[in-house]
Amino acid sequence: MTRQSAVTPIAGKGPAKAKRLRGEDVGVPVRRMDLAYDDQLPLAWFDGNELISMFLTGFSASLPEGESHFIHSVRLFQDRITDPVLRAQIRAFIGQEGHHSKEHDTFNDAMRKRGVDIDTVEKRMAASVKRWKKRSAKYQLAHTVCAEHFTALLADVLLSKHPEMLDKMSPQARTIWAWHAIEEAEHKAVAFDVYEQTVDDRKYLQRVMVWVTAEFMAKNTRSAWTLFRGTGQLRNLKKWRELFALLRTLGGDTWKDYKDFYRDDFHPWQHDNRDAVEASKKQYLEGK
Numbered sequence: 001m002t003r004q005s006a007v008t009p010i011a012g013k014g015p016a017k018a019k020r021l022r023g024e025d026v027g028v029p030v031r032r033m034d035l036a037y038d039d040q041l042p043l044a045w046f047d048g049n050e051l052i053s054m055f056l057t058g059f060s061a062s063l064p065e066g067e068s069h070f071i072h073s074v075r076l077f078q079d080r081i082t083d084p085v086l087r088a089q090i091r092a093f094i095g096q097e098g099h100h101s102k103e104h105d106t107f108n109d110a111m112r113k114r115g116v117d118i119d120t121v122e123k124r125m126a127a128s129v130k131r132w133k134k135r136s137a138k139y140q141l142a143h144t145v146c147a148e149h150f151t152a153l154l155a156d157v158l159l160s161k162h163p164e165m166l167d168k169m170s171p172q173a174r175t176i177w178a179w180h181a182i183e184e185a186e187h188k189a190v191a192f193d194v195y196e197q198t199v200d201d202r203k204y205l206q207r208v209m210v211w212v213t214a215e216f217m218a219k220n221t222r223s224a225w226t227l228f229r230g231t232g233q234l235r236n237l238k239k240w241r242e243l244f245a246l247l248r249t250l251g252g253d254t255w256k257d258y259k260d261f262y263r264d265d266f267h268p269w270q271h272d273n274r275d276a277v278e279a280s281k282k283q284y285l286e287g288k
Contacts, residue, residue: 023092026085028187030095031285033103033179037110037172043231047168050231051243054116056177058223061108061121064101069129070147071097073140074191077198086193093190096183107176117230121223128219141198142205145191146212149261152188152268153254155181160276161253166284178284185277189268206262213258 023030046053071094081087112118132140158165158181166174195205233239260266 021084021088023088023095026088026092028089028092028096028183028190030092030099031179031183032099033176035103035106035176037107040170041110041114041172042170043111043114043116045170045173047242049239049242050233051228051236051239052246054227054231055220055224055243057108057111057116057118058121058227059220060104060111061118061227062125062219062223063104064108065122065125065129066147067097067101067104069132069140070144070191072133073137073144074194076137077141077194080198081194083197086190086197089187089190090194093187096187100180100183103176103180107173115230117226120226124219124223138199138201138204139208141191141195142208143212145195145205146209146261147216148184148188148191149209149258149268150212150216151184152271153257154250155184155188156257156271156273156276157250157253159185159280160273162249163276163280175284178280182277182280182285185273192268202264209261 042048044050044053046056074090074093078087078090081090108118108122132143135143158177166178169177199205228234257271260270
């Protein structure tokens with residue numbers, strides 16, 4: 001079965017040049033945000049709902065360690081790549097993910113100052129990363145490819161399928177989530193393309209995805225429950241209903257795209273959301 005070409009730059013970029021390519025040349029620009037938070041960032045920063053806010057905050061708390069491992073796993077294979085476009089995309093991927101770690105550290109610290117138990121989630125994630133690093137380089141890269149599929153699905157929800165979700169966030173929280181979603185979309189194929197050009201074992205990748213899916217669901221559920229306990233809203237049925245409605249929307253709107261990963265001819269840019277990405281950049285990242 002014929003596979004889609006491995007390297008798929010963002011539309012509008014020209015062919016690779018002989019010079020050393022930068023991230024913006026290959027559709028993966030590295031942006032420095034330097035976001036800050038003050039007392040105007042509410043604890044219930046998503047639509048006034050503490051449970052949804054803590055569900056997403058729990059995800060955020062896992063990101064600095066998780067993003068660092070994404071960088072680590074791709075670097076294990078970086079020297080094997082000869083394609084100049086993909087090499088530039090790898091450098092930009094590392095830059096973007098590094099800034100994601102930094103910015104979510106800042107966001108998490110703001111939540112920590114409001115009494116949210118960020119430390120417990122971070123310690124669990126650090127322990128997971130330590131275990132992953134004991135596995136083979138092949139497994140670590142495959143794990144990253146699978147995790148990047150999840151972040152691409154979530155980015156597509158925020159930017160394309162349900163952009164109104166960003167409107168429900170408080171202004172201070174909205175910027176980090178919009179920016180992060182945009183960059184996850186921009187680099188969603190980088191780890192995949194590295195895997196295809198070096199490992200090229202699709203059946204193994206599909207098997208790892210089964211495990212990563214179970215792990216992703218379990219870890220995020222546990223993180224959310226850890227943070228829910230500090231909200232004082234465990235008996236608020238209205239807010240539970242709103243949370244479950246959101247989860248049903250997320251599950252329903254990502255299921256088909258999630259399953260596509262198991263096709264032998266799958267490539268991330270078959271889910272082409274570049275128009276939504278460009279529109280979101282104009283709305284949220286003007287001048288960045």
